[in-house]
Amino acid sequence: MSWEAWVPLLVVASSLLPGLIIFGLAEERVRLRTTFNLFGAVVKLALVALMLWGVFHEHHYEARFGLLPGLELVLRAGPLALLFVTLSAVLWLLTTVYAIGYLEGSPHRSRFFGFFSLCVSATVGVALAGNLITFVIFYELLTLSTYPLVVHRGTEAARRAGKTYLTYTVFGGALLVLGTVWLYTLTGNLDFTPRGFVHDLGPEHAPALVMVFALLIAGFGVKAALVPLHGWLPRAMVAPAPVSALLHAVAVVKAGAFGIIRVVYDVFGVEFAAGLGVMRPLAWLAAVTIIYGSIRALFQDDLKRRLAFSTVSQVSYIALGVAIVGPIATVGGVVHLVHQGLMKITLFFCAGNLAETLGVHKISEMNGAGRRMPWTMAAFTVGAFGMIGAPPIAGFISKWYIGLGALETGQGWVILVLAGSSLLNAAYFLPILHRAWFRPPPDRWPVEHDFGRKETAWALLLPPVVTAALALGVGLLASVPFSPLDWVRLVVQREFYTP
Amino acid sequence: MEALLSAIPWGPVLILLPLAAGIVCFVFPSTAKTVGLLTVTLVPLAVAGLGWRLLAHGVYHHAIGGWGAPLGIDLQADGLSLLMLAMTAVVGFGVSLYATGYFKAEKSGRFWPLWLFLLAALNALFLSGDLFNLYVTLEMIGLAAVAMTALEGARGALVGAMRYLLATLVGSLAYLLGVALLYHGYGTVDLGLLAARVTPSPAAWAALGLMSAGLILKTALFPLHFWLPRAHASAPAPVSALLSALVVKGSFYILLRLWLEIFSPMSGGVAGLLGLLGGAAVLWGSSQALRQTRVKLLVAYSTVAQVGYLFLAFPLAAGMGLTAWSAVVYLAVSHALAKAAMFLAAGNLMRFGGHDRIVDLDRVVQRLPLTAGAFALAGVSIMGLPPSGGFNGKWLLLQAAVTQGRWDIVGVVVIGGLLAAGYIFKVLGHTFTQADVPHEPIAVPARMQWAAVLLAGGAILLGFLAPPFLALLAVGNPFAAGGAGS
Numbered sequence: 001m002s003w004e005a006w007v008p009l010l011v012v013a014s015s016l017l018p019g020l021i022i023f024g025l026a027e028e029r030v031r032l033r034t035t036f037n038l039f040g041a042v043v044k045l046a047l048v049a050l051m052l053w054g055v056f057h058e059h060h061y062e063a064r065f066g067l068l069p070g071l072e073l074v075l076r077a078g079p080l081a082l083l084f085v086t087l088s089a090v091l092w093l094l095t096t097v098y099a100i101g102y103l104e105g106s107p108h109r110s111r112f113f114g115f116f117s118l119c120v121s122a123t124v125g126v127a128l129a130g131n132l133i134t135f136v137i138f139y140e141l142l143t144l145s146t147y148p149l150v151v152h153r154g155t156e157a158a159r160r161a162g163k164t165y166l167t168y169t170v171f172g173g174a175l176l177v178l179g180t181v182w183l184y185t186l187t188g189n190l191d192f193t194p195r196g197f198v199h200d201l202g203p204e205h206a207p208a209l210v211m212v213f214a215l216l217i218a219g220f221g222v223k224a225a226l227v228p229l230h231g232w233l234p235r236a237m238v239a240p241a242p243v244s245a246l247l248h249a250v251a252v253v254k255a256g257a258f259g260i261i262r263v264v265y266d267v268f269g270v271e272f273a274a275g276l277g278v279m280r281p282l283a284w285l286a287a288v289t290i291i292y293g294s295i296r297a298l299f300q301d302d303l304k305r306r307l308a309f310s311t312v313s314q315v316s317y318i319a320l321g322v323a324i325v326g327p328i329a330t331v332g333g334v335v336h337l338v339h340q341g342l343m344k345i346t347l348f349f350c351a352g353n354l355a356e357t358l359g360v361h362k363i364s365e366m367n368g369a370g371r372r373m374p375w376t377m378a379a380f381t382v383g384a385f386g387m388i389g390a391p392p393i394a395g396f397i398s399k400w401y402i403g404l405g406a407l408e409t410g411q412g413w414v415i416l417v418l419a420g421s422s423l424l425n426a427a428y429f430l431p432i433l434h435r436a437w438f439r440p441p442p443d444r445w446p447v448e449h450d451f452g453r454k455e456t457a458w459a460l461l462l463p464p465v466v467t468a469a470l471a472l473g474v475g476l477l478a479s480v481p482f483s484p485l486d487w488v489r490l491v492v493q494r495e496f497y498t499p
Numbered sequence: 500m501e502a503l504l505s506a507i508p509w510g511p512v513l514i515l516l517p518l519a520a521g522i523v524c525f526v527f528p529s530t531a532k533t534v535g536l537l538t539v540t541l542v543p544l545a546v547a548g549l550g551w552r553l554l555a556h557g558v559y560h561h562a563i564g565g566w567g568a569p570l571g572i573d574l575q576a577d578g579l580s581l582l583m584l585a586m587t588a589v590v591g592f593g594v595s596l597y598a599t600g601y602f603k604a605e606k607s608g609r610f611w612p613l614w615l616f617l618l619a620a621l622n623a624l625f626l627s628g629d630l631f632n633l634y635v636t637l638e639m640i641g642l643a644a645v646a647m648t649a650l651e652g653a654r655g656a657l658v659g660a661m662r663y664l665l666a667t668l669v670g671s672l673a674y675l676l677g678v679a680l681l682y683h684g685y686g687t688v689d690l691g692l693l694a695a696r697v698t699p700s701p702a703a704w705a706a707l708g709l710m711s712a713g714l715i716l717k718t719a720l721f722p723l724h725f726w727l728p729r730a731h732a733s734a735p736a737p738v739s740a741l742l743s744a745l746v747v748k749g750s751f752y753i754l755l756r757l758w759l760e761i762f763s764p765m766s767g768g769v770a771g772l773l774g775l776l777g778g779a780a781v782l783w784g785s786s787q788a789l790r791q792t793r794v795k796l797l798v799a800y801s802t803v804a805q806v807g808y809l810f811l812a813f814p815l816a817a818g819m820g821l822t823a824w825s826a827v828v829y830l831a832v833s834h835a836l837a838k839a840a841m842f843l844a845a846g847n848l849m850r851f852g853g854h855d856r857i858v859d860l861d862r863v864v865q866r867l868p869l870t871a872g873a874f875a876l877a878g879v880s881i882m883g884l885p886p887s888g889g890f891n892g893k894w895l896l897l898q899a900a901v902t903q904g905r906w907d908i909v910g911v912v913v914i915g916g917l918l919a920a921g922y923i924f925k926v927l928g929h930t931f932t933q934a935d936v937p938h939e940p941i942a943v944p945a946r947m948q949w950a951a952v953l954l955a956g957g958a959i960l961l962g963f964l965a966p967p968f969l970a971l972l973a974v975g976n977p978f979a980a981g982g983a984g985s
Contacts, residue, residue, distance in 0.1 A: 023868075066966040068891055069822075108865060137885040144879065147924075151931045154862065159928045170920040173884070174913050181897040 005063040007051055008075035008128050011085065012121050014044040015092070019117025025110050034100055037113055041093040044124070048089045051077045052482075056490075062130065070188065073137070074130030078192075079491040080265075080334075083484070084127035084258055087338050090470075091250045091345055092120045094463040098349055099242035101459025102356060112152055116246075118145035123251045126258060132180050132190040132267060135259065139176065139223075142255055143169040149243045150236050161238045168222050168232040176219025176259075183212045183267070192262060194495040196269025206276060209268070213278045216263045223256030224319065225312045227289040234300075234308040241352025244304060248311045249345035254337060257318040261334060264322050265496045274325045283323035287417045289316035294424035301362050303351045306428060307344070310387060313421060314340045321402045324414060327497050329405020331488050332398050338484040339386070339394035342471040346383035349464035350376050357456040359447025363432055368441025373455040377436045379468035384429040386471050389422045394475040397485055509549035510561040510574035513584065513622040516541060521615030528608030532599055535611040539595040542618065543588040550581055550971065558975035573689070575628040577975025579828065582968070583625040583752055586832045589957060590744045590839045591618055597843050597950035598737040600943075601850075609650060610737075617643035617741065624749050630678045630688040633753050637674065637717070641667035644746050648734040656733045663730040666716055666723075670750070673713030677706040694760040707762050707769070714757075717750035720773075720810060721780030724803045728787075731799040736846020739795065743802045744839040748831055751809055755827070758813070759978060774814035778911040780807025785918035789925065794845045794855040797922055798838070801881060804915060805834045811896060811908050819899040824978045825969055826895035832968075833880050833888025833958050840877040840955035844870045847943045847951065857926055861934035864927075867943060871930045873951035878923035880958035883916045888961025 018040035025033050051061055054077075061077040077085070099116065103109050122145050125138030143166070151162035184190055186205060189197055198209060222229045233253070237244060247253065264270050264279075273279055293313030300306035317340065321333015353376045354360040354369060370377040386393035399418055406414030451457055478485040520538040524531040552559055559576040576584070595614070602610050620639035627633045645667060649660035682688050684702040697703050712723075719727040727747075731739045762769075784804030791797035808830050812823040847870040848863060849855045864871040880889035893912055900908040961968065 068965045140884045154931045159932045166924050174917055182901050185902045
């Protein structure tokens with residue numbers, strides 16, 4: 001194996017090995033554990049930077065192992081893979097810092113950080129998977145490694161939430177495996193290929209291919225929280241805040257959305273899939289999810305639950321952008337993978353800060369939070385405006401491209417969905433901002449912790465401020481080289497559409 | 500070195516070594532633990548030696564005393580035998596390690612001779628090539644297993660053991676009758692010779708029916724599984740592990756051999772029936788496991804379900820023999836490792852908390868992390884999630900079923916996996932939460948925890964070992980007769 005084959009392996013190993021070591025560490029070895037965590041996260045970032053440079057210059061990073069007869073475990077760093085890997089690596093580092101601050105002094109941290117690292121390894125594996133079977137393996141590993149995080153608190157409610165989470169995801173996993181086996185028996189090949197690998201099958205296979213497509217999308221749709229497969233997401237909110245942040249921004253829902261992208265572009269090929277007639281239903285499903293999630297979010301008083309329903313809605317922008325079938329909308333959908341991640345993780349970090357510092361869990365308790373915690377609420381405000389789609393924050397760029405792409409392909413109804421969703425987003429975010437900034441704070445916060453002159457601990461404050469700045473930055477500097485938007489254009493040109 | 504490795508008669512060593520060690524343990528109980536551990540360490544080495552021979556020289560034959568079949572006793576091994584021997588050696592080692600911590604002095608003196616005797620019988624079974632020797636090994640296994648089930652001496656254990664004894668005797672008897680019919684009709688009990696001679700006839704049909712029924716009873720295929728949950732749940736943990744992991748595989752192995760060598764050409768409808776029973780076993784066993792309130796019974800019913808998967812391959816073999824049978828062997832070996840690990844983990848839970856009620860597990864994941872981890876890893880393989888041997892087996896099985904359009908079997912495999920996830924996480928969920936009545940824990944020796952982790956890790960590791968596993972399995976092409984081509 002050449003050295004370039006080792007790089008994708010090391011990217012996975014850079015969180016897997018620290019994770020396994022951390023499992024074995026005694027609870028009180030805080031410093032050693034933190035060192036391993038941060039060391040792994042920094043090494044991963046460095047490796048990802050190396051790959052970004054290499055892939056841009058058309059180097060190939062690929063590792064292969066025999067898995068089953070005719071099947072290999074393939075890790076390959078292509079442009080699309082790198083988009084997701086970079087997002088995971090950056091947000092993992094920030095979330096690790098946040099989690100160290102958030103869980104300070106709480107029990108079972110070795111277990112927590114062990115599974116946290118496994119979860120990131122699985123996500124990176126999903127991102128780098130070079131064929132569908134590798135994707136499925138890491139996707140299932142992701143299910144298994146997030147379960148202990150969801151039930152981490154060990155309460156009866158956590159156990160029930162874990163059960164719901166598993167019921168959905170294991171069911172989705174079963175559909176996914178079935179679709180994958182079926183596809184394999186049809187094609188004898190599962191390698192992700194630009195513009196797909198199924199178009200050589202004769203027209204007599206079309207019904208089977210439609211079924212395979214439905215199974216795969218349903219399998220990924222569970223994690224991507226497509227209605228009606230979204231029920232686990234709001235309930236998984238019992239997990240600690242860093243887990244929710246990671247679940248919503250990077251790991252779980254994004255793995256599902258990323259799977260949909262892979263299936264559409266690298267398994268079926270978007271033009272072939274459109275020919276099968278499966279893209280229109282997917283677009284409708286995504287549109288319904290966008291509106292439904294937003295409406296449900298309106299009626300939640302629990303902040304994390306409102307954010308959860310907002311995720312249901314926002315993640316489907318990715319599916320929508322993909323399902324419109326056109327290069328411009330695709331850019332909007334795929335880049336939303338990054339943009340939504342940055343904005344949503346900011347919002348969850350802020351929600352965690354409110355809960356940890358003030359004991360505030362409900363929106364009705366947030367009066368005057370902006371005066372008590374200005375930095376946190378400023379970050380929250382950036383995230384919220386981004387979600388609404390206000391320029392120049394990242395969310396605007398995604399919506400702009402999706403809308404433009406819809407007009408280009410003559411699907412005006414998408415504009416209605418986008419506008420309706422933006423209105424609803426405004427309707428459930430603006431009241432929060434109004435409360436936080438313009439209403440007087442209460443005499444006493446529910447459970448207030450004192451951090452001296454700071455509004456909260458550094459480890460809790462820094463990550464949301466950084467991610468909010470990033471969300472603003474990638475929107476402002478969208479047309480600069482190596483911005484997410486620029487990179488996605490490269491992906492779409494190189495991989496998705498026939499030039 | 501190579502000459503030495505070739506010169507050692509690996510087959511007889513694999514049988515005589517544990518047999519002799521068992522006798523030593525019986526005569527000198529005080530040495531039992533040492534002799535036993537030494538033996539189970541040497542047996543895997545001997546299997547490795549045999550494996551080396553197989554890869555270097557192909558199928559292994561050894562005529563004891565120089566007398567060949569049909570007069571003397573022939574030992575033979577191909578890839579299938581070797582994998583079964585390897586499975587026995589690895590599971591045997593893990594369970595033995597565990598047993599050194601589990602049994603106190605007096606029980607230990609009884610356990611080791613029986614277990615080494617069982618090990619010798621299992622090795623002999625996997626090395627035998629004629630029906631009568633197989634019968635003898637089957638009886639040896641049955642008796643040793645029943646005696647081990649009763650080792651605890653409590654009332655529940657005795658009832659379970661009696662039922663088990665009855666089932667195993669009836670099973671052996673049916674098998675023996677079938678052997679007698681074949682011997683009468685074709686004048687030989689050698690598998691190879693019979694394969695050439697047997698023609699569809701009433702006698703052959705009757706033999707097929709009797710032998711299959713007897714072996715199915717011993718393998719505990721639904722609806723003849725009635726004896727298994729009680730026996731496996733009431734036995735001491737290491738014994739449960741051996742019974743579920745290895746003993747049911749012994750009788751299944753004979754059935755598989757009979758099928759591959761003799762009966763497959765003459766058995767259209769029977770394959771369908773076996774598949775049907777297998778499917779029913781998967782659904783029934785899994786849903787019963789889901790209903791259990793105690794860990795050991797849950798794990799025992801899971802065995803009923805997992806045995807069912809092995810039979811799903813029979814109706815698939817006609818079209819895709821190699822894939823279907825590879826799936827079966829993969830599932831059998833991964834189940835052996837995973838199920839042994841689960842029973843050992845369950846034993847740790849019982850030792851630790853004094854009970855195995857699922858709802859009262861009380862944060863085991865914090866107090867016995869290795870045991871909880873072993874149970875979870877073994878569970879991954881049992882559910883058939885990747886990466887694990889169980890996943891590879893199910894993948895191959897699904898591949899065979901989808902290719903042939905057998906959507907009923909696909910449905911059973913998928914639903915079985917979902918139900919398995921249900922019962923595994925039913926246990927795991929409670930290991931995270933606090934119980935109403937907190938435990939007063941009793942310490943569990945580290946090696947008892949590590950033994951479970953070792954075996955569960957093996958089941959996971961199998962998920963990465965498909966190329967060498969399938970290459971070994973292909974030695975001697977054991978499935979050449981059982982299904983046309985790939």
